[in-house]
Amino acid sequence: MEALEIQRAHNRAMDRMRPVTLTRDVMKHALGSCMIECGDTKVLCAATIEEGVPAWRRNAHAGWVSAEYAMLPASTNYRTRRELGARKGRSMEIERLIGRSLRSVVNLKALGEYTVTVDCDVLQADGGTRTASITGAWVALHDALMQWVQAGKIPRLPLIGQVAAVSVGVVDGASLLDLDYSEDSRAEVDMNVVGTNEGEFVEIQGTGERISFNRARLNQLLDLAEGGLAHLLALQNEITAFCDEDK
Template identity: 45%
Template sequence: MAIRNVIIEKFETAAAGAVILSAGNTRVLCTASLSTDLPGWLASKEPPSGWISAEYNMLPGSTSPRKKRGTDGRSTEIQRLIGRSLRAMVELTAIPGVSIICDCEVLQADGGTRTAAISGASVALMLALGRALEEGKLPVNATDRIPIQLVSAISAGVVKGKCVVDLDYEKDSSADVDLNAVQNQRKEWIELQGTGERAGFTKAQLDEILDLCDAALEQIRDRQLDFLRNHLSTESSRMLIGS
């Protein structure tokens, strides 16, 4: 089982954390910005909590033909998926009063943009929290380990009767079954979205797809962790990823 080459690059910007994640020819810029501007319904919640949300867009030139600028129904659905996945990363009461917005901009699209955005935004969020720790902006003790888990995501499906993982545009456009999988560091499934686009699928096929996703996500997670170990301070690395 082979997945496309995953490359994570740090991107210098005004945001607290920013990376470009490439999966084959798909490239997504993911940034994480911190503020104290919480949703109104959360401001008086007890115990105090933080919040994480996401926005997703595709640059007009990321596809051919050119995509019209602006958020459509597909983008809204995807950014909700990204937001849910990122909120599953961290116990929100551990970041009271902190709002994190992750922006995902697709620079080049060749399938799997939403899953690349989740994996990249997870890393950007970790970088942002690491910076906040170094600047004393998180209410934690020096001995604390923040209750947080990286999340990773991958696409999969059934193409011409064969279960496959990490679909590029060509495979995705001809898939009979399409599935997106999100998993945390404990290998717990955070979200599974599966659709029979042109045909149904059996439990045996679903089990095979999940096994493929499990192995692929371990590879992606290894790349995420290697990147974070090289870009977080020793103390932030200990508090966020435990090493």
């Protein structure tokens, strides 16, 4: 496949991510919170824990982890209306993705009959809000569960791994890692990849927006995604020391 070069923001190469920052403990009343910044995309993630589980989950002797996602009105270059009455299909799809991703690395039996909700609010959007939400949500979830352990609510951390997510795509014929809005809005192929610290995929969402793609291109995009995931997982571990914890 022919190698192409295009000019990108932050003067980054095709296989390089935007600058990523994870800031913990940004909210006083949340058990766990994290502000994630990926270039100009900023998402605030906050985790809370409540006793009990949804009605359909009762008698399962296991907990539940879910997420809610929203974009603040001024998060884009035009005002986004608040979803007060009817939820947008996009928001519901994204929060289900976040919830599935988080549950993939939680031992729900070990959690016990508690419900963890991670709220992901987009403060500023410049592409990759769903992938940033997953990456930041894991940090908030980790910290909330650690608080629950320290409070004696559960005997040990029920996390069995890390999870992060990154976007890849084809823009002007070039395969790129971590698309910003200017790239995502004109991508020929758009893909979101969720993966764990064990090197396994949780979910791959890939669409040929303007062109179809073959197996060679898919392999190339997944290789790019794996590099981005490794970077994000290392940043998570750097601030949480998850890999050094006695689980």
